[in-house]
Amino acid sequence: TFFLGMLLSRGRDLVDFTNDILNNVVSLTGDAHQARVAQDIFRQEIRYERSLQMREDIRDMNKVMLESVTSYLFLGSIILGTCFVTVIEGWPPMNTSRMVRAWWLLFASWSITFSLLGIWFALSFQVKISAASRERLLRRYRYRLTDDSVVTRMGGNNLVNSFFNLGSMVANTMGHAIDKQARPSRGAVRGVLTKEPGSPVVAPKTPESSLKLLVQSLDPTSAALDATVLRKGLNAWVHPSGSGYGKQTVMDAPYFLLDETSVRMPWEFSGEKPLLLRVHGEATLYIAAQCPPLGGYDAEEGVGNTTLYGLYKTIGAEVPEWPPEERPVVTAGFHPAWRGPSGYGEFQRVEGFSIFISHQNLEVPVYKIVLAPPTRGVVDVIVCWRFKTTCEALTVVLRSGHVHCKEEDWPIAEFNHEIRQITPLQDYSGYYLRRGTTYLIINVCLAVCSRLWLLGDRPMWYLENALMAVILTPAILTTFSMPINIKATQLALSMPMVNQAQPFS
Structure with a gap:
């Protein structure tokens, strides 16, 4: 009776306290969302001013x-x-x-x-x-003006979207747990069961005559490279089955990478083997990826296994960029001017530019390195990966020419x-x-x-x-x-x- 009386007497205070906490959360979340929207708008204005x-x-x-x-x-x-x-x-x-x-x-x-x-x-x-x-x-x-597909994603998710995404993620996790009990033979990745990939997207191979740069694989144990022309709406990643492409698409890319040669890679990439390339002509190598990976379940694209950073992105928190200790190095075929403190060729961040991807509204940073001058028309390149676990949305693009300076100075x-x-x-x-x-x-x-x-x-x-x-x-x-x-x-x-x-x- 005593505890019931205390609860009834303090119930109003408890409700008021909970209401104040929720109001503060809503206010902080709304302010953070508006700040991200303003920041994204400012970034697009900077890109427009750079084009001017x-x-x-x-x-x-x-x-x-x-x-x-x-x-x-x-x-x-x-x-x-x-x-x-x-x-x-x-x-x-x-x-x-x-x-x-x-x-x-x-x-x-x-x-x-x-x-x-x-x-x-x-x-x-x-x-x-x-x-x-x-x-x-x-x-x-x-x-350079922003497309509608990018405008609608400025500022990330608001409070309502974050709430529903979090609820959907919890429901999917519970569904995976039930599915795991029903069918334990299916493997789990990082503690959460991954859904089988969806059907691949079938697209014709790009002829070599359409590429600005001819690129070949030097790895005899791997299949031939799938090189294509980078453009908006491209299915830029190989399907996990090995045939066809995933449903993730490139929504927007820097103007200087459009119409250049893109090498399709798997969506989830661990980097167990180095990337061995033979590039014909002068070239600059650009890479972009989401590292550390976010995961995130998508029934259409067949992507699962949400990580802690994926949870951060779901609730609207900041996600760190590619850590320097996990960035790849080029051990052969790099320009001498791009030799880093490690003694190998090191990638540098392309400030102010990123690639927008349809899956989870990803925006991945872009890094570049200038390749060595070709010998007899070709240069052999070895890229060694240093991922601690994996990365997502790895994008490899080869641009013709040696672009040492900033991108806005290259024109x-x-x-x-x-x-x-x-x-x-x-x-x-x-x-x-x-x-x-x-x-x-x-x-x-x-x-x-x-x-x-x-x-x-x-x-x-x-x-x-x-x-x-x-x-x-x-x-x-x-x-x-x-x-x-x-x-x-x-x-x-x-x-x-x-x-x-x-x-x-």
């Missing part, structure tokens, strides 16, 4: 180079017009020396020819650089490299404009000499010619020998100056 920055850098470089070549065209047009004027209006008198007229006509023709060549090379340079910038601005580096580095390839057109334009200007000055000197020839014999007949030669010689020598481009400009446009590896943190 890349486009502005390309526009600035295009503007600077076009301004320089426009000066070439302007100067060349003036010189070419002057050359035609000297030929038409500046014809030497007919009774002058025939040798002087011949030399005048020769230098006049040379000045017209070289000036016309200078204008033509400058025009070719202008057209090529405009085409290169237009191809990047309109196709390769467009504005301008690549653009600079292409400009460097067509810079000889600008050099030739300056070379021929200098020759045309020099021969135009000599042509004018010969025209003056032809008129002085008509004065006949007189004291110091060479005085005027000598004065003109002395005064114009510095201009002729400077114009003929001094290039317009300087070495510092060429070095600034070189790939090594922009595409430099970041130091290990």
Whole structure:
């Protein structure tokens, strides 16, 4: 009776206390969800601003180079017009020396020819650089906006979704326990029974001609690599049965990895054997995975065995990224600039980029390493895994080119490299404009000499010619020998100056 009276007298206080706790939990959970939504929105805004920055850098470089070549065209047009004027209006008198007229006509023709060549090379340079910038601005580096599939998953699960996911996980766990008692012959993984995988997704193999990089397996004990083109909505993981693919898809990937070569791996990967690859051409290796694994049961995809970190994700808590001690190392085939403290090639985090996966709204971080320069067109790579247990959603992508710098700096580095390839057109334009200007000055000197020839014999007949030669010689020598481009400009446009590896943190 005493305890019943105490319970009845304190029941209201107990209910109020429980209600206060639930209100605090709801408030904290709601605030945390709003904070995650704001953080995800801010990250997407940063990605959009980075795309704007890349486009502005390309526009600035295009503007600077076009301004320089426009000066070439302007100067060349003036010189070419002057050359035609000297030929038409500046014809030497007919009774002058025939040798002087011949030399005048020769230098006049040379000045017209070289000036016309200078204008033509400058025009070719202008057209090529405009085409290169237009191809990047309109196709390769467009504005990066978030897809609807990613927008709906910003901020993770709210309180209602977390509650129902937690209840579903508890119900599935109880169902597995009952199923385990009924059919004990089926194996358990990490304490929770795994459902048999669902039916695989059948898709045709990707022909090698569609791949930007040809990749082969060097492991004689394993099957041939399943390489494909990475795109949104791709079933990027091999089915556990070994035939077909799992139902997990890539919802979104960084723009620089789309259309690159992706090697399909199992969804749950333990890394018992190293990955042996032969890559044809220059390449950068990117990997992404959920480590430590989350697990999580899905009746459609046949994924089970929820882990402690999976429970954290279910209730909305933070899940740690790939631990450094479990990241793989490349023991062969890595670029010397990417040798880490361990003495092997080590992966570095690609800041600001991740891959979104349909299963459990996974967002896995991306890491990269630059492979060694190919020998006879190929490079053999050995990737050693260091997982303590397993990982999930392992994604392996090979990107063409050696991308040492940050991803947002690569477009301008690549653009600079292409400009460097067509810079000889600008050099030739300056070379021929200098020759045309020099021969135009000599042509004018010969025209003056032809008129002085008509004065006949007189004291110091060479005085005027000598004065003109002395005064114009510095201009002729400077114009003929001094290039317009300087070495510092060429070095600034070189790939090594922009595409430099970041130091290990």
